[in-house]
Amino acid sequence: MDTQNTSVHPHSKSRTSGKNHPRCPVQPSTHTVGVVHDNTKHSSRFTVIGNHLAQHAELSGLAIGLAVHIQSLQAGTPVDIKTLSARFPESTARIAAALRELEAHGYLRRPRERISDGRIVTRTISCNQPGRSNRAKETAEAPKPPARRAATAATPSPPRRTALPPVPQPTYPAPELLATATDVLAGLRRREPRLFLSATDVEHLAPGVAAWLERDLTPTAVTRALSEDLPPEDLRRPAAFLSHRLTQKLPPLPPFRTSTPRPVTHPLQNCTSCDRAFRSPTPGTCHPCTAQLAAPTHPVAPVTDSGADERCPGSAGSSTAREARPPRSPGR
Numbered sequence: 001m002d003t004q005n006t007s008v009h010p011h012s013k014s015r016t017s018g019k020n021h022p023r024c025p026v027q028p029s030t031h032t033v034g035v036v037h038d039n040t041k042h043s044s045r046f047t048v049i050g051n052h053l054a055q056h057a058e059l060s061g062l063a064i065g066l067a068v069h070i071q072s073l074q075a076g077t078p079v080d081i082k083t084l085s086a087r088f089p090e091s092t093a094r095i096a097a098a099l100r101e102l103e104a105h106g107y108l109r110r111p112r113e114r115i116s117d118g119r120i121v122t123r124t125i126s127c128n129q130p131g132r133s134n135r136a137k138e139t140a141e142a143p144k145p146p147a148r149r150a151a152t153a154a155t156p157s158p159p160r161r162t163a164l165p166p167v168p169q170p171t172y173p174a175p176e177l178l179a180t181a182t183d184v185l186a187g188l189r190r191r192e193p194r195l196f197l198s199a200t201d202v203e204h205l206a207p208g209v210a211a212w213l214e215r216d217l218t219p220t221a222v223t224r225a226l227s228e229d230l231p232p233e234d235l236r237r238p239a240a241f242l243s244h245r246l247t248q249k250l251p252p253l254p255p256f257r258t259s260t261p262r263p264v265t266h267p268l269q270n271c272t273s274c275d276r277a278f279r280s281p282t283p284g285t286c287h288p289c290t291a292q293l294a295a296p297t298h299p300v301a302p303v304t305d306s307g308a309d310e311r312c313p314g315s316a317g318s319s320t321a322r323e324a325r326p327p328r329s330p331g332r
Contacts (some may be wrong), residue, residue, distance in 0.1 A: 047072040059105060062090060063098040067107050070126045079124050106130025112306050164201070165243040167208030184219050184226075185242075192227045194235045201239035208246035216254045221227035225249060278324065 022128065046280040049068055056064060066088075070079050085092045102108035108125060185202045188195040197205070212222050226242060235241050266279040271286040273293075278286040285293070 048128075052332070053107065053128075056105070060093060060098060060099055065103040066095065066098050067102050067126075070108070070124075071128055079126075080122075120290050139168055162240075164239055166246065167205055167243050167246050168211035169207050170210040170214050173207060173210060177210045177213055178206050180213060180219060181206040182211050184213075184222050185222060188227055188242075190221060192230065194230065195227060195238050195242070197242075203244055205239060205246065210244065212246070213252065215251045217251060 005121065020180050047068070049071065053067055056095075067242075069084075069087075073079065080094050081096050084095045084099075088095065090098075098106060103110060107127055107130055109123075109127065111125070112120055113123055114120050122320060127152050179264065182202055185197055185205055188197065188328075209222055209226075212225075217225075226245060266281050269280045269283050270277060271284065271289055273285045273289040276286050276289075284290075
């Protein structure tokens with residue numbers, strides 16, 4: 001009875017209050033039932049999980065476990081269904097259902113995007129606090145899947161071109177004025193080969209040349225002012241040089257001159273009375289016919305012998321009596 005059976009492996013002894021771990025003393029609990037926590041503070045390799053996930057009332061245990069597992073992984077680790085089924089004993093159907101639970105409650109997002117080589121891939125975005133994450137920022141910062149091919153050397157991007165200096169603007173940018181300015185700029189390369197301009201440069205400089213043309217300068221004078229007295233060295237940016245010259249040598253505005261109105265020339269009309277041609281804004285009669293129609297007319301009765309006595313009964317007799325009557329004396 002006192003001899004120990006050597007064929008039986010020694011069993012581990014239960015922990016007593018006198019043999020506790022020196023760093024984790026068991027605190028006396030006031031609870032008679034339920035869990036008792038024996039916690040140690042983590043200093044490395046830990047993940048902070050919110051109670052809203054660990055104690056979620058609607059998620060299944062598999063969904064909570066997958067969410068904790070995904071949040072503990074490093075960025076760029078594949079978390080597709082096949083990878084998770086190879087990691088855990090659950091089937092692909094159960095893992096796919098758990099991922100759909102997390103996606104429905106906002107702990108997971110799986111957008112589809114097209115990458116640079118034309119393929120469409122599914123991004124997996126894990127949210128530790130649904131509703132408080134910046135989706136656009138997380139999408140931009142989401143790590144790309146590991147490349148299957150060796151990355152080629154990145155080609156250096158061309159340096160950005162500095163914007164051209166501003167040019168004067170015309171007061172009235174008429175289309176004809178801008179067309180003339182474009183012709184002036186396009187003809188500069190015939191006078192000076194170093195003033196070769198692109199279509200974009202001409203479009204930028206055309207308003208400045210139009211501002212010169214509306215100051216009573218001819219296209220020949222503008223061409224001479226822009227192409228003469230050039231520096232002896234090569235012009236690296238002729239458009240920038242012309243922008244500076246258009247601004248610095250801008251001539252003053254011409255003096256104000258009152259414009260005399262041009263005489264109005266009316267079209268030819270045919271007189272409705274005499275059919276003579278005359279100028280008038282509307283059809284009608286000419287000036288002589290208009291004056292003749294406007295002059296007053298007095299009716300003249302025909303003169304006859306018999307009618308003379310009737311018209312003036314005493315005309316003939318009165319004249320005879322006037323001749324027979326003796327003249328009056330001045331005294332009377």
